[in-house]
Amino acid sequence: MTKPVLYTCARSRGLRATWAAEEAGVDIDLKVLPFPPRYLAPEYLAINPLGTVPLLVDGTSRMTESCAIAHYLASKDGPSDLVIAPGERDYAEYCDFTYHADATITFPQTVYMRFVLFEKDKGLQEAGHAYAKWYWKRLVKVEQRLEGREFLCGDRFTVADICVGYALILSASVGLDEGVPESLKAYRERLTARPAYQRAFQREEEGREALAG
Numbered sequence: 001m002t003k004p005v006l007y008t009c010a011r012s013r014g015l016r017a018t019w020a021a022e023e024a025g026v027d028i029d030l031k032v033l034p035f036p037p038r039y040l041a042p043e044y045l046a047i048n049p050l051g052t053v054p055l056l057v058d059g060t061s062r063m064t065e066s067c068a069i070a071h072y073l074a075s076k077d078g079p080s081d082l083v084i085a086p087g088e089r090d091y092a093e094y095c096d097f098t099y100h101a102d103a104t105i106t107f108p109q110t111v112y113m114r115f116v117l118f119e120k121d122k123g124l125q126e127a128g129h130a131y132a133k134w135y136w137k138r139l140v141k142v143e144q145r146l147e148g149r150e151f152l153c154g155d156r157f158t159v160a161d162i163c164v165g166y167a168l169i170l171s172a173s174v175g176l177d178e179g180v181p182e183s184l185k186a187y188r189e190r191l192t193a194r195p196a197y198q199r200a201f202q203r204e205e206e207g208r209e210a211l212a213g
């Protein structure tokens with residue numbers, strides 16, 4: 001059987017998928033692209049017309065949502081402690097936080113990155129900074145959920161932690177840590193100390209270095 005192929009850029013949202021594959025022990029073919037692929041690897045548009053990363057190709061299936069890919073890789077080979085199954089306690093919360101991670105928390109960060117870091121000449125810095133504040137306010141739900149808990153759901157590490165954790169990892173790398181509560185920084189440290197996270201990060205870095213030649 002052919003391996004799932006994951007197209008990504010190092011440290012992008014695709015890290016959710018690379019990390020989930022490492023946690024689950026799923027053998028993937030990792031293809032690291034230069035960022036942004038729409039300009040630096042235009043041939044990629046033929047397999048993903050959106051031009052976004054990640055893209056997972058598994059047989060005839062194609063997936064372009066990082067949190068869905070993380071859930072899929074962790075559960076595709078059968079029941080796994082990395083996901084909360086229907087009927088289990090916290091199933092609803094598991095679904096909610098896994099979707100919340102990109103739609104509600106990562107989204108305002110990307111608007112900040114676009115207007116403040118990447119497209120400085122557009123004169124939209126003020127809007128970018130407003131989105132940074134919006135991001136910080138939106139962390140309240142995760143902050144409250146983690147009061148008295150080590151992980152988000154089911155008293156164990158799951159894909160919901162991978163998906164939400166990536167948003168917090170992104171904060172640190174794009175200079176958005178100022179409004180991140182200390183409790184969430186400690187949560188992020190617990191997550192990034194995991195050997196599977198470190199292996200995933202390293203794999204992506206090696207892919208990026210290979211691109212640079």
Ligand SMILES: N[C@@H](CCC(=O)N[C@@H](CS)C(=O)NCC(=O)O)C(=O)O
Binds near residue numbers: 012013014038067
């Ligand atoms: N909701 C999607 C968003 C995908 C996305 O926008 N990825 C960014 C990188 S983190 C991207 O590819 N940006 C480059 C572009 O849009 O050209 C997901 O969670 O995977």
